[in-house]
Amino acid sequence: MIVREVVVKNKSGLHTRPASMIVRTAARFKSDFFIEKDGYEINGKSIIGVMTLAAEPGARLRLIFDGEDEEEAAKAIVALFEQGFGEID
Amino acid sequence: MEQRQVQAEAQERVFVGIPAAPGIAIGPAYLFNKREVVVEARSIAEAEVTAELERFEQAVQRAERDLDKISSVAREKLGEESAAVFEAQRLMLRDESVYDRIREYIRTHHCNADYAVARVLDEHLKRLEASSNAYLQERVADLIDVKERLIRHLRREKLLSAVHPEHIIVAENLSAADVVLFSRRGILGCATDHGGPTSHVSIMARALGVPAVVSLHGLSDSVQTGDLIILDGIQGRVVVSPRPETLTLYRTRQERYRRLLQDQQHLIPLPAETLDGRRFILRANLELIEELDLLQKYGAEGIGLFRTEVLFLMRGPLNISEDYQLHIYRQIVEQVKPAPTTFRLLDLGGDKMLPIAHREHNPFLGWRGLRVLLDRPELLLPQLRALLRASAYGPVRILVPMVTALDEYHRFLEVLEQVKAELRTRGERFDETVPVGIMVEVPSVALMADLFAEEADFFSIGTNDLTQYTLAVDRGNDLVAQLYEALHPAVLRLIKHTIEAAHRHGIPVSLCGELAGDPQATPILAGMGLDEFSASPPYLPEVKRVIRAMQFNEAQELAAQALQCRTAAEVAALVNKWLQEHGCGLLQYMQTEEPAGGNVRSTASSLQES
Numbered sequence: 001m002i003v004r005e006v007v008v009k010n011k012s013g014l015h016t017r018p019a020s021m022i023v024r025t026a027a028r029f030k031s032d033f034f035i036e037k038d039g040y041e042i043n044g045k046s047i048i049g050v051m052t053l054a055a056e057p058g059a060r061l062r063l064i065f066d067g068e069d070e071e072e073a074a075k076a077i078v079a080l081f082e083q084g085f086g087e088i089d
Numbered sequence: 090m091e092q093r094q095v096q097a098e099a100q101e102r103v104f105v106g107i108p109a110a111p112g113i114a115i116g117p118a119y120l121f122n123k124r125e126v127v128v129e130a131r132s133i134a135e136a137e138v139t140a141e142l143e144r145f146e147q148a149v150q151r152a153e154r155d156l157d158k159i160s161s162v163a164r165e166k167l168g169e170e171s172a173a174v175f176e177a178q179r180l181m182l183r184d185e186s187v188y189d190r191i192r193e194y195i196r197t198h199h200c201n202a203d204y205a206v207a208r209v210l211d212e213h214l215k216r217l218e219a220s221s222n223a224y225l226q227e228r229v230a231d232l233i234d235v236k237e238r239l240i241r242h243l244r245r246e247k248l249l250s251a252v253h254p255e256h257i258i259v260a261e262n263l264s265a266a267d268v269v270l271f272s273r274r275g276i277l278g279c280a281t282d283h284g285g286p287t288s289h290v291s292i293m294a295r296a297l298g299v300p301a302v303v304s305l306h307g308l309s310d311s312v313q314t315g316d317l318i319i320l321d322g323i324q325g326r327v328v329v330s331p332r333p334e335t336l337t338l339y340r341t342r343q344e345r346y347r348r349l350l351q352d353q354q355h356l357i358p359l360p361a362e363t364l365d366g367r368r369f370i371l372r373a374n375l376e377l378i379e380e381l382d383l384l385q386k387y388g389a390e391g392i393g394l395f396r397t398e399v400l401f402l403m404r405g406p407l408n409i410s411e412d413y414q415l416h417i418y419r420q421i422v423e424q425v426k427p428a429p430t431t432f433r434l435l436d437l438g439g440d441k442m443l444p445i446a447h448r449e450h451n452p453f454l455g456w457r458g459l460r461v462l463l464d465r466p467e468l469l470l471p472q473l474r475a476l477l478r479a480s481a482y483g484p485v486r487i488l489v490p491m492v493t494a495l496d497e498y499h500r501f502l503e504v505l506e507q508v509k510a511e512l513r514t515r516g517e518r519f520d521e522t523v524p525v526g527i528m529v530e531v532p533s534v535a536l537m538a539d540l541f542a543e544e545a546d547f548f549s550i551g552t553n554d555l556t557q558y559t560l561a562v563d564r565g566n567d568l569v570a571q572l573y574e575a576l577h578p579a580v581l582r583l584i585k586h587t588i589e590a591a592h593r594h595g596i597p598v599s600l601c602g603e604l605a606g607d608p609q610a611t612p613i614l615a616g617m618g619l620d621e622f623s624a625s626p627p628y629l630p631e632v633k634r635v636i637r638a639m640q641f642n643e644a645q646e647l648a649a650q651a652l653q654c655r656t657a658a659e660v661a662a663l664v665n666k667w668l669q670e671h672g673c674g675l676l677q678y679m680q681t682e683e684p685a686g687g688n689v690r691s692t693a694s695s696l697q698e699s
Contacts, residue, residue, distance in 0.1 A: 011410035015224060017173035023180050047180040048187065048213060054222045057410070087413070 001066040002074045007058065010084035014055040018085040023047045025076050031067025033077070044077070099316070099330035104305045105571070106280070107564075107603070108325035109291035111627050112300030113343040114278035115336070118329075119256040120314045121267065128240060131201040141195050145202040148242035149182050155238065156182075168379050174231065181235050186213070203243050210236040234264065257320050259312045268293040278302075278320040280327050282309050286603065286625065292399070294322075295625055296380060302327055306570070353630040357388035361622075361633045367641040369615060371633060372431070372623040374601055376400075378417060381424050383626040388633070391428025393623025394488070394549065394601040395421065397435050397472070414475035419482045426483030431549070431599070431623075432476055433528070435468055436490035437461045453554075453563065458491020458528075463500055473508045480520035488549055492527045492534055495541065502544070526599075530554035535583040538590035548591050549623070552602030556580050574657035575604050576613075581652055581660070585617045592618060599623050608673065609664055611635040616648030638671045 008014060014022070026033045026045045033044035037059060042049035044063070055061060061081075065074045133141055156179035164172035181187055187209060194205035210232055217229050254275035260267070262283045268290050271279070276299065279290050284303035294301035300322030312318065312329055319328040319339045323346070328335055361369045372393030373384050383389070400417060401409055422430050438457020449455040462469040479485050487505075492498050505525065512519055529535050530551030538548070556573060557564060559580050564573040574580075584600070591598045599621035604610045606624030608631045614622065615636060622632055647667050654660045 011412050016177045016228075017170065020173055020177045020180055043185060046184045046186050047177055048184050051177070051228055052216075052225065054224055 001064065002070045004063045004065075004074055004078050006061050006063060006078060006081040008055050008061065009057070009081065010087040011057055012087070013057050013059070014050060014053060016051065018080070018087075019047060019050040021080055021085055022050055022077065025080060026073065028076070029065075029067070029069045029073035031065050031070040031073045033066075033073060034064040036062040036064065101332045101335060102311060102329045104308045104311075104327045104329070106302040106305035106308075106325050106327065107284075107286060108322050109279075109284070109286055109301040109303045110294035110299060110322050110625075112278070112298070112322045113339060113346050114257050114300045114320040114322075115339060115343060116255055116257050116277045116318070118259045118312045118314060118316045118318045119276075120309060120312055121258050121260040121263070128203050128207040129201075130204040133199050133201060135199065138196055138199065141202050142192055144243065145191060145195065145205075148202070148239055149188065151242045152182055152235075152238045153179055168377065178231050178235050178238075181232070182239070187235075203240050206236060206239045206243065210239075230264075257318055259309050259318070261309050263290040278322065280305055280308055280318070280320050282306055292376060292380070295627055296377075296383070298627070304564070349631075353634075356630045356633050356637070357386075359388075359633070359637065361636045363615070363636055363639050363641045363644070365640050365642070367615075369619070369636055370599075370621040371629045372428075372599070372621055373626045373629070374623050375626075378421055380626075381421065384425065387626035387629050389626050389629055391425055391484075392421070392430040393599050393605075393621055395430055395432045397432060398437065401435055409471075411471040411475045411478075414472060415478050418475055418479035418485070422479050422483035422485055429484035429486050429524075431486040431488050431526070432479075433488040433490055433549075434459075434462060434472055434476075438491070453557065459489055459493075459497055459501060460491065462490075463497065463504075466504070469504065470508060473505060474512060474517075477509065477512055477519040477523060478517050480523045481518040485520065486524045486526060486547065489525065489527045491530060491554075492541075493531045494533065495537065495544075498527065498541070498544065529587050530558070530602075532559050532583060535587045538587040539593065542591050542594035542596055545596060547596050548587060548598045550584055550587060550598065550600040550602065552580065552584070552600060552604040555583060555602070559583060575602075575607070576610060576651075576660040576664070577657045578652060578654045578660060581613065581617075581648075584614070584619075585648070585652060588618050597621060606632060608632055608635045609661070609668070612639055612644045612667060612671075613648050613651045613660070613664060615639070615641070616644030616646070616651075618645075635668070635671075635673050638673045 010018060023045060034041050035044045035050065035053060037053050037055060040053075042053060044050060053061075063074065063077055065077075067073070156175050160172045160175035160179065163175055190209045191202070191205045194200070194209055195202055198205070214229060214232050214236075217225050217232065220226060256276055257278045257280060258271055258276055259280050260282070262281055263271075263279060268279070278300040279294055280301070281290055281303045282305055284290055286303070291301060291303055300320055302320055302322055302325050305327055308327060308329075316330055317336075319331050319335070321327070321339070321342075328339070331339065361371045370390055371388070372391050373387070373389035374394040374396070375381070375383070375392055376396040376399040384392070400414075418432065436458050438452060438455065438461055456464070473487075476485055476487055489498070489501055492501075502525075509519070509521070524546035526547035526549055527534065527541060527545045528551045529538065529541075529548050531554070534541060535555065542548070552575060556562070556575055556577065560572060560574065560577055562569050562572045564570045588598045597620040600614060600619055601623040603624075604614070605622040606628030611622070611632050612635060622629075624632065647664065651660045651663055654663060
C-alpha cells in the first residue's frame with residue numbers, strides 16, 4: 001500500500017472535469033484507489049465519490065493506492081494533481 | 090383542454106412564443122417527452138435474474154454510446170467545459186455506486202432492472218439534494234439525466250433514433266445533451282414550452298442555424314408526433330395543423346425568407362448607414378466563446394452584450410476563479426479587438442438560476458442583478474478583477490445589470506475603485522479608463538436617466554425587462570402574456586427619454602433586448618437616435634437592411650408619430666405601412682396577411698423557469 005499527500009492546486013478545485021480525469025486515469029490500473037479528505041474516505045474510481053468530495057482549491061487530500069501496480073497508479077494520479085489538471089494557472 | 094374530434098379535420102391552432110433562432114420550418118412534429126418516467130416494480134423469478142442483468146448491461150452499453158456521441162459534439166460546438174459534463178455522466182454509468190449496486194439490487198430483490206435503477210439513483214439524488222454545496226446541488230441534473238437515459242434504454246424506447254431528419258422537435262424543455270444529439274440528425278427546428286433566448290436550446294439552435302421558438306406555453310400538450318406544424322422563428326410562433334390557406338401562405342414566406350437569406354450576403358460587409366449617411370453600430374449579443382465566429386459571419390462590429398451567466402453556471406458560480414475568468418475574457422477581447430467587448434456582470438435572479446438554493450415569492454421584484462452582486466462580494470470582486478485585467482489586452486466595457494437606484498450604483502462605483510486600487514498595488518496592468526455602463530431595464534432608471542448619465546459612460550437599454558416592469562406584465566404568465574407589447578408607446582417614451590438624457594450628457598446608448606433584432610422596431614429606434622443595436626447575430630442583417638433603406642429624417646418623423654400613438658397596435662400599423670413604403674426585403678414577408686385563428690394558450694398558470 002502506498003499513501004501520498006496532495007494539495008488541490010488548480011484554481012477551481014475538483015469540479016467535473018478534474019474529477020473525470022482522476023477516475024479515467026485510475027481505471028487504467030488494477031490497484032484499489034481511495035481518497036481521504038478530513039477523515040472521510042471515498043473510492044477514487046467512483047466519479048460520484050470524487051465529485052462528492054467537492055474539494056476546493058487548497059484542500060489537502062490523502063491518496064491511498066493498494067495493489068500490484070500501485071507504484072504506477074500513484075505516479076499517474078499524483079502527476080495529475082501536480083499539473084493542476086492541465087488548467088491554466 | 091379541447092376534445093380531439095375523430096374524423097373531423099384537426100383545427101388550426103396558433104401558439105405565440107419567443108423567437109430564439111430565425112427561419113421558417115414546415116414539417117411533422119416529433120414530440121420529445123421529457124416528463125418524469127414512471128417506474129413500476131415487478132418481481133422476477135430466480136431463473137430470470139441472469140437475463141435481467143444482461144438486459145441492464147445492454148442498456149448501459151447503449152447509454153455509453155449515446156454519451157460518447159454527445160460529448161464529442163459538445164466538445165466541438167460548446168467547448169471542453171460542457172463536454173466534461175457528459176463525460177462525467179458516462180463515467181457514472183459504470184460507477185461502482187451505480188452499476189455494481191444496481192446489479193446487486195436486482196440479484197437480492199429479484200426485481201426488474203428499471204426499478205433497481207430508479208431505487209439506486211434516487212438514493213444518490215436524495216443525498217445530493219440535501220447537500221448545502223452549490224456545486225453538488227447542480228449535479229442533481231446530471232444524475233437525473235443518467236437515470237432517465239438508462240430507464241429509456243431498458244424500455245428500448247426508440248428515443249432519438251426514431252427522430253427522422255425532416256422533423257420539428259416539440260418538447261417541454263430541452264437539455265444541452267438533447268439539443269446536441271438532435272443537431273446531428275438534421276432536424277428542421279425546435280419548439281419548446283419553456284426557456285428563453287439564452288436557454289441551451291436557443292444558443293445551440295442559433296449556432297447550428299436551426300429555426301427555434303421557445304416559451305410556447307402548453308404547446309407540447311397540444312401536439313402529437315406526426316402532426317403537421319409550422320415553426321416561425323422570425324416572429325416567434327408555431328401553427329399546429331394549419332389550414333391549407335395558412336400552409337400556402339407560409340410556404341410563400343419560407344421561399345421569400347430563403348431568397349432573403351441569399352440576398353443578405355451582400356449586406357454583411359456593408360456599413361449600417363442610412364441613405365443620407367447617418368451611421369449606426371450593430372453589435373452582437375453572445376454568451377459562449379465558441380460563438381465568436383458568428384461576429385464575422387453576420388457582420389457584427391464587436392460585442393454589445395456578453396452575458397457571463399452561462400460561463401458561471403457551467404462550472405458552478407463559486408468554482409470559477411479570477412484567473413480562469415481572465416483566461417476566458419482575454420481570449421474574447423483579443424479576438425474581437427479593435428472592436429470593444431461589453432461584458433455584463435453576472436446577472437442572477439429573476440428567472441435565472443441562483444448560486445444558492447433560494448426561493449422568492451416574486452423573484453422579478455426580488456434579489457437580482459446588482460442587488461445580488463453587492464450582497465455577494467465573493468462573486469463580484471473576482472469578476473471585476475478579471476475584467477479589469479482583461480482590459481490590458483483589448484477594449485473592454487463593463488455593464489452593470491439591474492440597477493434601480495443611484496445610491497446602489499454609487500456603492501458599486503466604490504467597490505470598483507477599491508478593486509482598481511488593489512490591482513495597482515498588485516502591479517497588474519489594466520485600462521484605467523475602462524468604460525462602465527448601466528443597464529436601463531427598470532422604469533426608475535429610465536426616468537432618472539439624466540442623473541445616471543452624469544455618472545455612467547454608456548447606457549444599454551434592456552427592453553425585455555423594461556417592458557415587463559413598465560406594463561406590469563410577466564410574459565411567462567399565460568393569463569397576461571398577450572399584454573406584453575414590445576412596441577407599447579409607454580415603453581417607447583421611456584426609451585426616448587433615456588436616449589435624450591444620455592445625448593445631453595454626451596454618452597452613447599445601446600439597446601440589447603429582443604427589440605434590437607426586430608426589423609419592425611428598427612426605424613423607430615433609429616429615428617429616436619439610438620446609437621447601437623445589439624442582438625443575436627443572425628438577426629442583424631435584416632436590421633441593417635432597414636437602416637440602409639431609409640433617410641434619417643424620415644425615421645425621426647416616424648419615431649415622433651409613434652410616440653404619439655395610443656396603443657401598441659397603432660404603432661405596429663404605423664411602422665408596417667412605413668416599411669411597406671420603403672420596400673425593405675422583410676417587408677414583403679411581414680405585409681402578407683396574418684393567418685386567421687386566435688392565439689390559443691393553455692390555461693396553466695405561470696411556470697417559472699428553474
